[in-house]
Amino acid sequence: MRLARPADLDIGRHLLREEGEVIVDVVHHHWAAYTLPVLESAVAVLLIGATAVVPAALSTVPFVLALALFAHAAWCYAREHKDRFVITNMRVFRVHGVLSRRLATMPLHRILDITVVRPLHGRLLGFGHFVFESAAQDQGLRDIRYVGRPDERDLAIQRVVQRSGLRGPRHLN
CATH class of the missing domain: 2.30.29 (PH-domain like)
Structure with missing residues (x-):
């Protein structure tokens, strides 16, 4: 038990x-269920890094996309984490x-x-x-x-x- x-x-x-x-x-x-949230978070980090190389006028676009990806990744993580199957x-x-x-x-x-x-x-x-x-x-x-x-x-x-x-x-x- x-x-x-x-x-x-x-x-x-x-x-x-x-x-x-x-x-x-x-x-x-299983940890494989969390691969999509991890990949989305990695892409969001890359998008935040991209804000340094794009012109300042366009830097909000990758930043907003990164925030949206982080939010979706957090939701997917929480959905998987709160799912439990119990055998009694x-x-x-x-x-x-x-x-x-x-x-x-x-x-x-x-x-x-x-x-x-x-x-x-x-x-x-x-x-x-x-x-x-x-x-x-x-x-x-x-x-x-x-x-x-x-x-x-x-x-x-x-x-x-x-x-x-x-x-x-x-x-x-």
Whole structure:
């Protein structure tokens, strides 16, 4: 079991502690999810540097573009940073959102299938994406992107489902 970081303190209030629910894993986005904000910030720094070489009358244009890029990069970073996928002994849920928070929950017994998608760059960098299939087709917990160590996380979910007794042992006939 992993201890929650200070940013995860809001996750604890979503647990059913009186029912015995405990956290098995809190999944943060893989560092690859932050590449766009980092690249945008680097371009913004270059634009600020460009203000020194352009005429003074035009220097506000790259400066304003740099501010806009910094603002967008900060928003993208915050969006990824506030997105948490939580595996408990009873359910999986996702808490995300910057200004308004959204919570999507799926009990373990409703998970019919988990597809782990590992694109080539994800295999090289160590991340993948989860696609959950359940009896309800419209749900807020279908795609979980940029999951680090996806095979280990998939096995953790399968272990929790197995230990909960929702799916009995397979018998070969």
